[in-house]
Amino acid sequence: MKNNENKYISVHADALDTQQMHKYLLGGIAPRPIAFVSTKDAQGNVNLSPFSFFNVFGANPPLLIFSPARRVRDNTTKHTLQNVYEHAEVVVNMVDFSMVEQMSLASTEYDKGVNEFEKSGLTALKSDIVSVPRVAESPVAYECKVNQIIETGEQGGAGNLIICEVLAIHVNENCVDDMDIPDPTKLDLVGRMGGNWYCRTNPEALFEIPKPLTTKGIGVDSLPQSAKNSNVLTGNELGRLGNQEKIPSHNYIETIKKALAETGILKQGEGQKTEQIHREVQKSLEKGEVEKALALLWVAEELAE
Secondary structure, three states: OOOOOOOOOOOOHHHOOHHHHHHHHHHHOOOEEOEEEEEEOOOOOEEEEEEOOEEEEEEOOEEEEEOOOOOOOOOOOOHHHHHHHHOOEEEEEOOEHHHHHHHHHHOOOOOOOOOHHHHHOOOEEOOOOOOOOEEOOOOEEEEEEEEEEEEOOOOOOOOEEEEEEEEEEEEOHHHEOOOOOEOHHHHOEEEEOOOOOEEEOOHHHOOOOOOOOOOOOOOHHHOOHHHHOOOOOOHHHHHHHHOOOOOOOHHHHHHHHHHHHOOOHHHOOHHHHHHHHHHHHHHHHHOOOHHHHHHHHHHHHHHHO
């Protein structure tokens, strides 16, 4: 992997107005999960609105935070923010592909008191603990009490961090694994991108990377120099190789070298030989043969010396 030769457009925050900053942030920080939040005001009027300034921030206590930011164009606040000041309960409903158009419709700036459940055609379902309804069509919903609201500013674009503590969780039984935990391959959740764009987490878009929680990889810095300078291997491939716990044994490397000799690759010219071995590394990685791929790197390095 050669050094990064990309060219960048660089801008400083103080050179951007709020609208420009908003576009840079939302365009680049993506995909963002969507909190489809149901609330009610002091009079009991229900509101339903989506927010992509949202994530989970702890499990003990279980905390979700979303931010109905002040509108950039006129510095007004959203009904959701007004509601949580009046009634400190919310339900955070997750959004899947089957309801994304209805979610978008609910983001319309209807007058206060208008029920977005009715406008969007979504079904209000009674919650177990809080008095705010949840969305029946949502694959996962979190009933919450509002612990705190942090206003980050008074100008258009300023955030309002609503810190919610989860009291109950509802997961569609068709969207769980064998342990009744939400299964990412079944949820088909939708994420927010910049502008009018969204993304879909269907199974074809998903991939797994083992977490190095109990292991310590050797690191990319420990890989042979010819691998780090490769025109063939990608950064992702080097990262996967560097995530292995140890360098293969000398005997195993010699075994791989002998097997490689039978292919005729070792008879090629110097540059071609290294490049071809690195392509064999890629093939091994595609098959899940990571130890073999790692051994091939040391074969290539030995032959390049």
